[in-house]
Amino acid sequence: MFIKNTWYVAAWDKEVSGDGLFSRTIIGTPILMYRDSNGQLVALEDRCCHRGAPLSVGRREGDCVRCLYHGLKFDATGACVEAPAQPRIPPQARVRKFPVVERHRWIWIWMGDPERADTALIPDTQWLDHPDWRSQDGYIHYDVNYLLIADNLLDFSHLPFVHPTTLGGSEDYAAVSPKVERLADGVRITRWTIDTAAPAFATKVKQWPGRVDRWNIYNFTLPGILLMDSGMAPTGTGAQDGQRVDAAEFRGCQALTPETETSTHYFFAHPHNFAIDRPEVTASIHQSVVAAFDEDRDIITAQQRSLSLAPDFKMVPLSIDAALSQFRWVVSRRLEEEQQQTSAIIPITPSREVA
């Protein structure tokens, strides 16, 4: 079961290009995406209303797409505008059209009620195409439910265990509980380390006058969007008070989009504002992240296999689970709300009598 009235990341902008037809399954529904002659995005259900063939193996005809099974042609609103030997097209001959918006390199799709698709709700990921920041595009396909990955992203304590040589840090790091705050539709995790040595990777890319203050601030919001603000600045320059002087910063952008109940799309990039004229630094940061995410995928996939053998498994909650427990609660509440809204519009039937 998935939240419907929310913006999901459907693709990197470059994945939907030219005259191509791009297909990706989002929360269980196959979606066809393409660009019209003005470059505007179109997102339609990738399943012909006639006999169910995927439109994405069809062909573009101008701003329309033709199913290459029986030749039905659909325009960018999803309406069937041509069918062989069918002078009058029945009005129900249409495929569903989805609101879709392009913002800072990501394509966002709204899988719920189109009336409620407010683009003001789209999270700000400006660092993905800002001239003062650099990053590489990342995508990983996971064969696990998206909530297991959300658990992982909401937990700092696994870093030294899963990523000892990549993101890692010392195992003491796991012992310091970060600050966890509830947001309207998610959770914020904040961790500051004041007056500490600059880590090895940072001394390679920048000169530091002495010790530094480091921060990690995660905003994790529905449906599964993680915006990270992390970095370091020389101690005493007031970073914790909001001043960022001579800072080396990251603005990680990560999005989990469920494909099915047991698979997930994972989009990510880690823009940085230092050494932006050195592509090898950008590549190195990206490679470190990818290596760490591969480690995550290994353990999470093993976890999913283990859990699938034990459907009645009850997790023993620990204090390190504060953030992920809160996020799971936010997800559950939203799902309940959507279900109540759905049942509210079901017409009332007269009560049945029992003899």
Added chain:
Amino acid sequence: MFIKNTWYVAAWDKEVSGDGLFSRTIIGTPILMYRDSNGQLVALEDRCCHRGAPLSVGRREGDCVRCLYHGLKFDATGACVEAPAQPRIPPQARVRKFPVVERHRWIWIWMGDPERADTALIPDTQWLDHPDWRSQDGYIHYDVNYLLIADNLLDFSHLPFVHPTTLGGSEDYAAVSPKVERLADGVRITRWTIDTAAPAFATKVKQWPGRVDRWNIYNFTLPGILLMDSGMAPTGTGAQDGQRVDAAEFRGCQALTPETETSTHYFFAHPHNFAIDRPEVTASIHQSVVAAFDEDRDIITAQQRSLSLAPDFKMVPLSIDAALSQFRWVVSRRLEEEQQQTSAIIPITPSREVA
């Protein structure tokens, strides 16, 4: 759910040969086929009545087959005639025997009540071994339900879209609705094109005095047998009135036999009565058909995948679906009839009282 009281094509004659044991699953039941010492076909359930081992991994002993697990020996009637350490064989020690008939290169099997296995019901496919006709044997295995393939065969409109460079023809072709007639156990589709140019492939194999009349007449009957009569004759020689003068004709024979609910055996050949002394023409016709069928398989398999993700999908019917809708109705009616017959022989139990 499958129709039982009908003849299914089980194999090409050459597939069951010599001393071999041939196994194929038909409507969910594994069938062992072999020839006795007189060359007569035997069809038995391919599952030993003792512990369920497949007899087809056993061995021939004269006209009998011995299970190579515990050594039970069955004769050609399915009766167990020998069992180790078992002087008296219990009468229930037998496997089911199925009526099986060889006709014009195809082996037909009756999966229902043997009493009703009337060989007069077997469709005529005389062109498969007639000296004036030539063809090559075809077989394709499909991972889809047989009705999706029946839909495809009953629809002409997909030809220009799925087969633009093989069977194809222009897309206008799809726009002309063929004549559809209900048969007792199926449907007939007829299409005539009068006074048209001979197609490219026809001019290569035969001289034509001028324009031609072309026809396509499909008889599609239960359980999934398509007999095609198609061809062309010089315009004005009266083809549409039943005269076939200097005609180039095909008599396509195609049979769908469900293997399971999600897989199908597809037997086919396309006998032609022209250029029968040129094997390369026969081979070329066969290759064209195989290439087209591979295209069909691609789109139908994509359709099955798409439909499997959407169990509640409702197809939007169009006028091009007339033939396939009628055939699906014929299938449903026959299934209902068989179910009523089955339930009619269930003994009546006294009604239960409810306190």
Added chain:
Amino acid sequence: MFIKNTWYVAAWDKEVSGDGLFSRTIIGTPILMYRDSNGQLVALEDRCCHRGAPLSVGRREGDCVRCLYHGLKFDATGACVEAPAQPRIPPQARVRKFPVVERHRWIWIWMGDPERADTALIPDTQWLDHPDWRSQDGYIHYDVNYLLIADNLLDFSHLPFVHPTTLGGSEDYAAVSPKVERLADGVRITRWTIDTAAPAFATKVKQWPGRVDRWNIYNFTLPGILLMDSGMAPTGTGAQDGQRVDAAEFRGCQALTPETETSTHYFFAHPHNFAIDRPEVTASIHQSVVAAFDEDRDIITAQQRSLSLAPDFKMVPLSIDAALSQFRWVVSRRLEEEQQQTSAIIPITPSREVA
């Protein structure tokens, strides 16, 4: 459904060695096995109580194991003794510990109530490490339910059919019914052949004065342990009366341990007391057995596939099934007993009223 209060063979001793973490699924539960610093075996559920990750991809720390997802550390009793950022470990933070015992090269595990894990119940397999006997270690993984393999081991009649060139013997062999006796928790099968020629393999390894008496005595007990006593002695030396003079003997040890409902671990060895200074004889005996077991696996796997297509299949019992029918009855009775014991400890709830 599996019997719980019984000893299962979990591994060969050498499989659990050094600092390693060994994982094997036993009756549906993943088990982590390792040796502590004294070489004592530890068996824990291989699933972290926190978020379900497998401990076997974690790491040893002294006699403890640390989960390499979030860093929980468990001691050899299964108790969590360390968790990041968690000064007080909740008492329910533990994984299940299983009684485990090493005896004559095999590691035995008790999957039921630990209070009832009486090591006196472990079958005697002393021949596996006795200085007067030699054997090689065998293990095969089967993709079938363990009862189909038990059926096979309890049946002598398949030998000439499945193993004509390996274990085989003549087909007449199958025609002699062995003596079958019920044991408290299993069945004993006894077959004697008096005054017969020594078989070919026996004349290669030993001089025989003349004809021999041969015996095969199988003790097959819960959960699936086969101890074979087979061999031959010169006729007239009183073997059948309990004297074993100049005998060539085997003491086959075989254990079936269900992995899941559809897969099984099969441990085996065939100790012999002749030619023990000729390793090539031991190797040759082992190879013959492995070749025969591969033949068994082929036919049993085919049988399982065949049965899986026919869930309502009713086996026709024959007299050769006496032993396996008795063993299946013993299994069923024990399963029922365990279910009654389980339901007996469910607290009685007040009856619900119906309005």
